[in-house]
Amino acid sequence: MKQNSEVGHYIDMLKTPSVQVILLGTCFVLVMLFVHLGVSQSMDEALYASLQLNTDAPKWVADVLRDITALGSNTVLLFVAVVVVVGLAMHKQRNKAYTFALAVLLGLCIAFALKAGIDRPRPPLSQHNVDVYTQSFPSAHATLSTLVYFYLAYLLCHFSSHRKVNAFTYFAAAFLVFAIGLSRVMLGVHWPSDVLGGWFAGGSVVAICLYIIKWKQKLHISKTEPVQPKEQ
Template sequence: MKLKFQLSIAFVLSVIFLIGFSVMALTISTHEFLNFDGAVITFVQGFESPILTSIMKFFTFIGSSRSIIILSLLVLFYLYKVLKHRLELVLFIAVMVGSPLLNLILKLFFQRARPELHRLIEIGGYSFPSGHAMNAFTLYGILTFLLWRHISTKWGRTLLILFSVVMILTIGISRIYLGVHYPSDIIGGYLASGCWLAISIWVFQKYKESKKQRG
């Protein structure tokens, strides 16, 4: 019963994220979103200071592909050597490999130019959806899912969720602060990654259910 409930939750979330991303993708070029993006960028960059810029550059580095690869290798080692959960290891690899591929496909499809308002760093490539936002949501989302069942205390689970939420949001905000992404790029990245993550977890749980029935 618990597994079926988890399947239902994963399916519902995947649909919600998909609808959200579809709406976002259809409306990113409208006047309303341009006003929203401009207002949020102005607000976030209004806090600009040398110290805050250094902090935001640090979080942008944490969300970069290089850092994500290093963190992923550490997680893989933990799953394989410590927890010895090889099925979860397969899920983690599939999710982490699929996310940047999905991001590349989406960027090539939408081909949205990066903002030119006030950049604190220079970077090339397309803007929508944000790769950093997708990296962060995918990594910390799947970590929360995998580690949740191994944490028995309420405060431990609360800390896990808070840590993941802070990392996801801060990495996304850092991209807006540094002027290399529109806020709608970040939201789009979260929604795309959320959909991919929910579908992956649904497939994983479905496989576990079928395996349990066969056993």
């Protein structure tokens, strides 16, 4: 029983946004360092070669991969973000709306600032199955899809008390984000560590969002609690 309670305690710790920020942020920094120092390059090349779309693969496979990768494009994700922000504002959830809008802007800035700063070359141009115009690390598709779809999953679960429904919602978000990231490698435009770094970067921003939301909730509760009169 004691062992089970300790495991439950650690699981509860992992659910706290502050711990998630530290863990995800640390993982992102490690991946970024490995990429910058060239430590991950040999593993990247091996994984990239094994995941490459074969030249003799049916045309529909490439079409499906392009459709999947489009779900992580800036156009689609910004459209989803605008709809979510407007919906939250209309339902008087302004704190969540502002936080989400700020998170999307932060995610965009982080992704493209790091692309310019690290300036990692893309995989060989001859392997590309879609057009790309920016540097490789981190994958903006992976970063922003993680941010948008996991935050959306959090919002949906916030309005549901069914554990199975919530578990399925998070699983669906994770599956979609994984599929988008995998499609970037299979289409030949990203190294695997680009995608991994994007997942950790997007996850870190989501965790920061949740931390801000909980902090604001605690601040609001402390302000609305009645002050107890001091005993004379």
